Amino acid sequence: MSVFTSAVRPVLFRLGGGDAEKAHEFTLDRLSSLGARSRALLQSRYAVKAPVEVFGVKFPNPVGLAAGMDKNGVALPAWPALGFGFVEVGTVTAKPQPGNDKPRLFRLRDSEAVINRMGFNNAGAAALASRLEALGPLNVPLGISLGKSKVTPLEEAVEDYLTSYNLLHPYADYIAVNVSSPNTPGLRTLQDKSALGALLTALAGKTPVLVKIAPDLTDEAISELLEVCLAHGAAGIIATNTTLSRDGLAAADQPRAGEAGGLSGRPLTERSRKVVHFVHEETGGRLPIIGVGGILEADDAARMFDAGASLVQLYTGFIYRGPALVKAAARARTTAGEKAHP
Numbered sequence: 599m600s601v602f603t604s605a606v607r608p609v610l611f612r613l614g615g616g617d618a619e620k621a622h623e624f625t626l627d628r629l630s631s632l633g634a635r636s637r638a639l640l641q642s643r644y645a646v647k648a649p650v651e652v653f654g655v656k657f658p659n660p661v662g663l664a665a666g667m668d669k670n671g672v673a674l675p676a677w678p679a680l681g682f683g684f685v686e687v688g689t690v691t692a693k694p695q696p697g698n699d700k701p702r703l704f705r706l707r708d709s710e711a712v713i714n715r716m717g718f719n720n721a722g723a724a725a726l727a728s729r730l731e732a733l734g735p736l737n738v739p740l741g742i743s744l745g746k747s748k749v750t751p752l753e754e755a756v757e758d759y760l761t762s763y764n765l766l767h768p769y770a771d772y773i774a775v776n777v778s779s780p781n782t783p784g785l786r787t788l789q790d791k792s793a794l795g796a797l798l799t800a801l802a803g804k805t806p807v808l809v810k811i812a813p814d815l816t817d818e819a820i821s822e823l824l825e826v827c828l829a830h831g832a833a834g835i836i837a838t839n840t841t842l843s844r845d846g847l848a849a850a851d852q853p854r855a856g857e858a859g860g861l862s863g864r865p866l867t868e869r870s871r872k873v874v875h876f877v878h879e880e881t882g883g884r885l886p887i888i889g890v891g892g893i894l895e896a897d898d899a900a901r902m903f904d905a906g907a908s909l910v911q912l913y914t915g916f917i918y919r920g921p922a923l924v925k926a927a928a929r930a931r932t933t934a935g936e937k938a939h940p
């Protein structure tokens with residue numbers, strides 16, 4: 599048992615009478631106020647060197663923080679100190695927005711899962727650009743995840759993404775196009791051929807653009823999407839976002855199954871890995887993949903790498919296992935790499 603699971607997690611999970619969003623806010627607040635000495639101390643404990651180069655970007659290790667944890671980039675210097683080899687901020691939208699009504703974040707403990715319907719609560723692209731300008735360069739690559747503002751009609755989605763892109767791409771090592779959150783009405787239809795083609799055409803430039811996909815797509819829909827990505831110069835795929843499925847929940851969590859939103863964590867492990875494998879096979883490795891979904895142990899990360907992921911990201915696993923998981927997952931890459939290339 600790590601210090602995190604035995605001492606830190608019980609405190610976090612009790613905060614606000616068990617309110618998961620309160621724990622999230624408290625954690626971000628603490629991390630954002632860490633001084634340079636505390637960060638250096640953490641870094642000496644958690645940093646792993648396992649360098650990789652993917653889509654032309656050099657990563658100190660292949661384990662990143664997934665989108666949604668630090669939407670507004672308020673705790674950016676803390677993440678590399680906790681061992682992360684890259685950070686994806688956002689999802690941000692062109693217009694600031696409050697997100698859905700609370701409660702909107704639920705832990706399903708027996709299933710090691712989370713349901714969220716946050717709805718892209720964020721301070722907007724301009725606010726993030728100002729923060730990044732003031733902060734200066736990070737010591738690990740930065741991905742910036744873009745989504746559509748809720749008030750913008752779907753027909754105007756391209757301009758909405760482009761507004762955010764123009765403000766933020768100077769700060770990004772890659773841009774993630776989020777067309778797979780289940781919590782913005784209609785957003786997932788942007789995964790369709792013509793809509794995605796138009797979006798990628800508009801965002802084509804020097805900054806690598808990756809497309810984040812849902813785990814609920816059929817193989818046929820994924821194949822079609824991959825063709826569009828290849829034809830329009832996408833730099834890679836992030837697989838996957840949360841699922842609308844409620845399969846794989848423990849009996850004790852069934853009462854929560856009816857909560858609307860996307861499910862993440864352990865019930866997603868197998869599906870995300872299958873999607874990664876499918877993408878890798880379909881493209882013959884031509885599109886690098888960031889594998890994300892249900893990585894809760896080093897072995898889950900190793901399997902993601904074996905399925906074809908070049909990089910992985912954590913969200914729910916980090917909530918349940920803390921920074922020890924980052925280190926273990928980064929080491930798993932080395933092991934998976936050694937297995938693949940003895």
Ligand SMILES: Cc1cc2nc3c(=O)[nH]c(=O)nc-3n(C[C@H](O)[C@H](O)[C@H](O)COP(=O)(O)O)c2cc1C
Pocket residue numbers: 664665666667669688689703712714716718743776779810838839840861862863864866890891892893911912913914915
């Ligand atoms: C509370 C919460 C908020 C999230 N917000 C975003 C988001 O803003 N943008 C995004 O692309 N993914 C978002 N995600 C999805 C994660 O980035 C990740 O794809 C998903 O949770 C699967 O990984 P996991 O099982 O490790 O959590 C969110 C997930 C959670 C749990």
